[in-house]
Amino acid sequence: MRSPRVTASPFSFGQWWRHLDKSAWVWLLAIGLLLFLVVNPLLRLLVVSFQQPDGAFTLSNYFVAYGRARYVEALLNSLILGVSAASLCLVFGVPLAWALSRTDMPAKGLIWVAILGTFIIPPYLGAVGWILLAGPNAGWLNQLVVELTGMEKGPFNIYSMPGLIFVIACYSFPYVFVFTKSALDLVSSEMEDAANILGAGSLRTSLSITLPLVLPAILGAFILVFLEAIALFGSPALLALPGRFHVVTTQLWQFFEYPPRVGVAAAYAMPLLGITVLLFWLQRRITSRKGYAVLSGKGGERRLIPLGRWKWPMLGYCLGVCTLSFFMPMVVICQAALAKAWGRGFTLDNLTLNNLYFTMFENNLTRNATLNTFMYAGAASIIAIALALCVAYIVNRQLVGKHVGGLLSFLTMAPFVIPGIVLAIGFYAAYTNPPLLLYGTAWILILAFATRFLPIAYVNCSSAIRSINPELEDAVRILGGTRFTAIRSVVMPLLKRSLAGAFILVFIPATRELSTAIFLYSINTQVLSVLLFDKSDEGNFEMLAAIGLILVFITVVFILIGFRLMGRDFMLRRAPT
Amino acid sequence: MSKLVLRNVSRTFGDFTAVDNFNLELVAGELVSLLGPSGCGKTTTLRMIAGFMTPTAGTIELDGQVISSPASSLPPEKRQMSMIFQSYAIWPNMTVAENVGFGLKIRNIKADEIRRRVGEILEVVQMGNLRDRYPAELSGGQQQRVALARSIVVKPSVLLLDEPLSNLDANLREEMRFEIRRLHDEFKITMVYVTHDQAEAMVTSDRIAVMNKGRLEQIDAPYALYGRPKTRFVAGFIGRTNFIEGKSSGDEVHFGGFSVSKQSLQTEAPLPQDVLVSIRPQSIHLLKQNPGVNSAACCVQGSVQRRAYLGEYWDYHVTVPGIEQALRVTARPQDVFEVNEPVWIEIDTTQLTVIE
Numbered sequence: 001m002r003s004p005r006v007t008a009s010p011f012s013f014g015q016w017w018r019h020l021d022k023s024a025w026v027w028l029l030a031i032g033l034l035l036f037l038v039v040n041p042l043l044r045l046l047v048v049s050f051q052q053p054d055g056a057f058t059l060s061n062y063f064v065a066y067g068r069a070r071y072v073e074a075l076l077n078s079l080i081l082g083v084s085a086a087s088l089c090l091v092f093g094v095p096l097a098w099a100l101s102r103t104d105m106p107a108k109g110l111i112w113v114a115i116l117g118t119f120i121i122p123p124y125l126g127a128v129g130w131i132l133l134a135g136p137n138a139g140w141l142n143q144l145v146v147e148l149t150g151m152e153k154g155p156f157n158i159y160s161m162p163g164l165i166f167v168i169a170c171y172s173f174p175y176v177f178v179f180t181k182s183a184l185d186l187v188s189s190e191m192e193d194a195a196n197i198l199g200a201g202s203l204r205t206s207l208s209i210t211l212p213l214v215l216p217a218i219l220g221a222f223i224l225v226f227l228e229a230i231a232l233f234g235s236p237a238l239l240a241l242p243g244r245f246h247v248v249t250t251q252l253w254q255f256f257e258y259p260p261r262v263g264v265a266a267a268y269a270m271p272l273l274g275i276t277v278l279l280f281w282l283q284r285r286i287t288s289r290k291g292y293a294v295l296s297g298k299g300g301e302r303r304l305i306p307l308g309r310w311k312w313p314m315l316g317y318c319l320g321v322c323t324l325s326f327f328m329p330m331v332v333i334c335q336a337a338l339a340k341a342w343g344r345g346f347t348l349d350n351l352t353l354n355n356l357y358f359t360m361f362e363n364n365l366t367r368n369a370t371l372n373t374f375m376y377a378g379a380a381s382i383i384a385i386a387l388a389l390c391v392a393y394i395v396n397r398q399l400v401g402k403h404v405g406g407l408l409s410f411l412t413m414a415p416f417v418i419p420g421i422v423l424a425i426g427f428y429a430a431y432t433n434p435p436l437l438l439y440g441t442a443w444i445l446i447l448a449f450a451t452r453f454l455p456i457a458y459v460n461c462s463s464a465i466r467s468i469n470p471e472l473e474d475a476v477r478i479l480g481g482t483r484f485t486a487i488r489s490v491v492m493p494l495l496k497r498s499l500a501g502a503f504i505l506v507f508i509p510a511t512r513e514l515s516t517a518i519f520l521y522s523i524n525t526q527v528l529s530v531l532l533f534d535k536s537d538e539g540n541f542e543m544l545a546a547i548g549l550i551l552v553f554i555t556v557v558f559i560l561i562g563f564r565l566m567g568r569d570f571m572l573r574r575a576p577t
Numbered sequence: 578m579s580k581l582v583l584r585n586v587s588r589t590f591g592d593f594t595a596v597d598n599f600n601l602e603l604v605a606g607e608l609v610s611l612l613g614p615s616g617c618g619k620t621t622t623l624r625m626i627a628g629f630m631t632p633t634a635g636t637i638e639l640d641g642q643v644i645s646s647p648a649s650s651l652p653p654e655k656r657q658m659s660m661i662f663q664s665y666a667i668w669p670n671m672t673v674a675e676n677v678g679f680g681l682k683i684r685n686i687k688a689d690e691i692r693r694r695v696g697e698i699l700e701v702v703q704m705g706n707l708r709d710r711y712p713a714e715l716s717g718g719q720q721q722r723v724a725l726a727r728s729i730v731v732k733p734s735v736l737l738l739d740e741p742l743s744n745l746d747a748n749l750r751e752e753m754r755f756e757i758r759r760l761h762d763e764f765k766i767t768m769v770y771v772t773h774d775q776a777e778a779m780v781t782s783d784r785i786a787v788m789n790k791g792r793l794e795q796i797d798a799p800y801a802l803y804g805r806p807k808t809r810f811v812a813g814f815i816g817r818t819n820f821i822e823g824k825s826s827g828d829e830v831h832f833g834g835f836s837v838s839k840q841s842l843q844t845e846a847p848l849p850q851d852v853l854v855s856i857r858p859q860s861i862h863l864l865k866q867n868p869g870v871n872s873a874a875c876c877v878q879g880s881v882q883r884r885a886y887l888g889e890y891w892d893y894h895v896t897v898p899g900i901e902q903a904l905r906v907t908a909r910p911q912d913v914f915e916v917n918e919p920v921w922i923e924i925d926t927t928q929l930t931v932i933e
Contacts, residue, residue: 058674475666477653478627479731485654489679491671 017555028402030390035194037451039389042418045273047264048429064261065268065350074246075271077232083248086222088169092321093176094218095314101184102210104304105314114322115174118569120555121170123511124234124532125548129236132336132541134158138343140332159243162440164236168229170325176221184210187305202305203265220287223279230272231419233515234529240538245289248272249421249515256519280417292449305572319486336545355546359381366531366543368549373527376442377510380449381457381503387450388412388457389465389499393487396465397473409458413506416455423452424519440522453506458501464495495566502564508555578641580605580736580767581626584644586635587791588621595621598635599604599789601736603769608761609772609777613788615813619771622788623737626769627660628653639734639848658738659728662887663744665720667712673699673709673723678729686926697729701760718749725757729764738770740779742861754780768926775815786826787811803857809932812855819861819904820932833899834877837926844931853932858907860928864921875924879904895922 043125052058065071099105100112121129133141134156142154157163187210195205233249240250250267255265307314336342337355344350359366391412395405415423427448431438468491476486514529521530532547581603588596596618599662604607605791612621622631626637628650632801637645644651659680667676674693674695681691699705702722721741728736740751741757758781761768772778778785779799786796787810795802806812809820823832825848828839867876879897886892891912894903904922914920 022787459694469664469666471662471664471666472668473667474629474653475660475727476679477629478656478660478684478737479727480654480657481679482652482654485683488669490670509883 004371014113016249026390027394030387030394031408034391034408036320037447038411038414038452039453041430042063042414042421044430045266045422049262049310051263053263054368055246058107058263059264062268063126064264070246071251071268074248074251077240077245078080078248080161080169080273081236082226082230084165085168085172086166086226089173089176089225090218090222090324092169092173094180094223096173096179096318096321097177098206098210099314099318099503101181102187102206102305103307105311105318107315107319111315111318111322113547114326115177117321118171118325118551119174119177120559121171121326121329122548122551123168123232124238124334124514124529126171126329127167127238128332128532128536128541128544130158130170132545133328133462134163146349157243159239161240161243161245163243164239164247167235168232168238170329170563171235172225172228173321173325175225176218179217179221179224180214186247189208192305206305206441208336209455216286220283222495223283223286226420227276227279231276231421231515233518234533237518237533241342249419252421252425253279255516262425262430262432265425266429269425269450269544275423276419276422277417306488333545333548337549338540339542341540342545344391351482355542356549359543359546359550365526366547367530368530369526369528369547371555372442373511373529373551376446376449376525376527377435377507377513378508379446381506383446384454384457384506385461385499385502387452388461388502389495392458392462392465393491396462397470409462412458413455415451415453420452420513420515421519424448424516427451427516428519437522440525444520445517445525445527446518449513451509452516456509457502460498460505464498464502465491467498468494482484501562501565504558504565508558511554512551513524578604579603579638579777580607580640582638583622583706584624584636584638586622586632588618588625589633589815592635596632597626599788599791599793601786601793601796603767605767606765607783608758608768608781609784609786610768610772610782611788612775612778612814613770613794615773616905618791619773619788620739623660623766623769623771624736627658627737628656629665635882645833648666657734657735659733660739661724661728661741661864664741665717665724667715667720667727672709672711673704673715676712676723676732677727678900680727684731693731695726696725701729702756702898703765703782710876716720717745718753719909721745721749721753721787722756725760729760729766732764732765736768738768740772741770742772743774746764753888756780761845789903795904805926805930806855808931809853809855812930812932813879816857818857818895820902821854821856821900821904823854825850825852832881832895833901835875837875838930841926848931854929855932856904856906856924858897860890860925861906862923862925863895863903863906863908863912864923867921868923876921877922877924879922880919881916882914884914886910897922 016268022435026412048058050057056057096111096115118126131139133344134154135140135475136142136157136159139154139158139215142156145151146155157355160169176552191213192205192209195209196202202206217267230248230465236247236250239254240247248271252265252268255268270507302322335346336351339350340352340354341350360368360370376530391408394400395409398405400408428439428446431444438447472488472490472494473483476490477483481489511527512529513527514533516528517527521527528547528551531546533550535544535547579602581601583599583601586596586599587594599622601622605649611622613619621630621917625632628645629893631647631650632645633647636643639656644656652877668679671679674692677698678691681694686694690914695708699708702725704719704722704726707715707719715723732881738757742753743810745753757770760766761781763870770778770781782799784796784798787802789792789810794808796806797828802811803815806815806818808845812818812820821832824828824829825839828837829836830842830848830852840850842848842854863881864876867878876900877897878923879895882894882896882903884891884893888910890910891908891914893906893908893914896903906922911928
């Protein structure tokens with residue numbers, strides 16, 4: 001048996017070296033990477049907003065950004081868009097959550113699948129679907145109305161503010177649904193029984209007892225959807241630009257048209273960043289507020305409310321919402337993707353696989369973009385998870401002081417409150433000039449994706465590590481293994497499954513990310529989402545739909561893998577933020 | 578020479594002092610337990626010995642070498658110790674044999690030697706037939722045995738045990754106490770055993786160190802600790818007891834209804850004016866009649882205030898004029914007294930212990 005030889009002198013270098021935990025450099029690396037990915041882009045964003053192209057200090061960017069009525073109007077448009085879309089989301093999401101969580105409505109499985117489907121469709125693909133449905137002249141719904149009523153022109157125009165609000169609401173209401181449903185799932189029937197026994201009917205109970213109990217969750221979801229709506233780029237770009245109006249994100253994009261005015265864009269992005277940070281803070285305060293003790297405890301006994309004859313109207317409403325968000329758009333997208341020309345309608349001789357074949361195999365551009373999408377999303381996921389795992393481990397095992405640990409997790413979670421488009425401008429500002437010239441390479445996309453989804457990776461890694469008893473690692477160390485031995489032989493084998501799950505949760509949004517990519521791609525680094533957006537002004541909807549279907553297909557495959565790894569709930573589970 | 582020495586060891590967390598100027602010396606092959614209520618600092622002390630935590634003052638020495646001091650601390654993996662954790666910490670991704678052989682693998686021992694030693698130790702803990710099982714397929718007691726085997730097979734310089742039995746059910750716990758003692762006697766390992774269960778400490782330990790609020794209250798062999806507790810905390814924590822206040826005057830100490838000579842209290846230091854003594858419930862006897870003069874005992878009259886029958890014994894609370902608190906007395910099942918019945922109380926004065 002070896003025996004430790006240590007001199008008694010407290011200041012000997014040899015002793016210090018032997019006693020030193022050699023893993024310290026890993027923590028330093030993690031901190032360095034966080035500075036590179038999160039701090040520097042944000043700092044550069046702030047700096048360039050006060051800089052002239054030659055680097056001198058100026059306030060002129062702000063004067064330009066807010067000096068024109070058009071620009072200010074875009075800000076207001078975003079506000080209107082956010083509030084309206086979020087309100088419409090409540091109308092869609094809350095009744096569905098209540099019906100699925102608390103009532104005996106039939107066909108719940110179907111509704112559940114349709115909502116999951118809505119979640120899977122990238123918002124901009126939904127917008128494409130609705131262009132096909134409600135485009136001013138050729139849209140299917142307009143044609144239908146013309147056919148039925150003999151009117152000269154259909155009534156629907158998706159290229160309008162109401163159209164944009166509607167489309168965004170269609171693809172954001174799943175957030176409201178998930179938040180509300182998980183809150184409702186925790187309300188015990190006893191609370192409702194208590195009201196019933198005092199003479200309140202089912203409806204009255206639901207409105208005066210159940211609803212107020214889940215109100216904080218609904219409010220939190222409202223804020224989340226508001227922020228999602230104002231930060232989206234794809235749908236506004238597809239719908240607002242042809243409709244000749246601007247929102248913040250499309251305006252930002254225009255500042256980037258050649259020659260890019262980065263300073264102005266940075267200045268213009270500040271309110272978006274500010275309001276996001278502020279509202280996320282507010283949302284956390286609301287959803288974490290104490291006093292609604294019922295929501296933090298165990299559910300207690302739960303029984304479903306019998307709807308009686310209201311069963312069918314309720315199902316009708318749910319199906320209606322899902323038809324608008326999922327069934328109708330998916331049908332027309334599939335039709336377009338499989339059609340020789342989408343306008344020729346739903347006939348067999350219009351069917352072809354050429355669009356899909358051409359997109360995947362023949363067209364260099366789309367084939368490369370597909371490949372890039374996979375590679376970039378994969379690389380970004382690996383980077384995000386490796387970094388998040390490192391930070392989560394450091395923080396949870398308290399390897400650094402409380403303050404450093406707090407700072408680390410703050411920085412890792414920070415991208416959560418940075419709209420993708422703002423992050424992209426920060427990356428552009430930080431890494432377009434030497435010595436750190438990443439613009440034009442794949443790395444800027446990969447790193448931006450990794451940063452954007454770092455919080456998702458962190459939340460998952462953190463909860464995975466928390467589930468491992470630290471004594472398992474202590475046992476390795478006391479038997480003579482180093483911390484790295486412990487991580488290699490115990491932690492990693494135990495984390496395999498949850499890390500695969502985390503990978504999927506990062507990979508899926510990374511394959512469809514548009515708002516970050518649109519500012520950072522170059523000719524050789526196109527991804528599918530960018531391509532889809534690029535092709536939209538050519539009017540080749542067959543190809544758009546084909547690209548969209550490929551994206552959906554990728555997503556579905558990975559979600560199925562996720563189901564196998566982590567159970568059916570993993571996508572729609574409310575993230576513990 | 579002492580195997581393990583803790584010299585004036587303290588550990589603070591912010592304003593909170595978890596361990597306060599703690600001193601302990603273990604000779605090789607000794608089993609000392611750290612006993613105290615939760616939050617008394619015993620686990621903190623153990624984790625400092627293991628090297629998971631650095632003391633904020635004082636030093637820890639192993640075989641005469643400083644391994645922990647506020648300036649630096651030898652990492653746990655270099656201390657040649659092993660430890661048994663409250664959760665057992667059996668690695669769920671490895672079989673029983675892989676778990677037990679892990680420490681040997683780290684020590685670069687050849688595969689066939691590992692197999693032989695793992696097989697031997699698994700026989701010792703009666704787990705030989707389960708070597709290829711995964712931990713999820715084992716009961717709590719079996720996991721405990723794997724943990725024991727895993728920590729003994731590496732022949733540690735010191736074996737640390739952190740409440741190893743607290744997750745087992747009562748019967749198994751009793752069995753494992755003896756098992757741990759048996760393994761200690763068989764392998765002569767120096768052990769530090771942390772527990773809050775006094776019975777566990779008494780069955781397993783050579784000496785027990787009672788801790789309270791980060792301080793060492795008393796360290797003694799189990800018999801001495803129970804029979805001669807030095808502090809009020811120790812007397813109250815180890816078993817049940819009665820405290821009686823008295824006043825010394827001249828050669829005697831007067832308690833409510835009786836007096837004893839100072840000599841019979843067997844204290845080294847001179848007695849102060851106010852004296853506090855402890856007497857165990859089984860050192861007091863209840864009688865129907867006055868037994869007359871007895872040299873070793875004092876007799877006073879009292880009455881039964883309340884009683885409880887616990888099968889193995891009676892638990893009486895008896896009030897005595899002049900003594901503030903009712904005395905607790907344990908009596909054999911056949912010694913039946915009614916509530917409010919006047920009784921004679923015989924106190925075995927040789928069992929009176931003065932509390933500092």
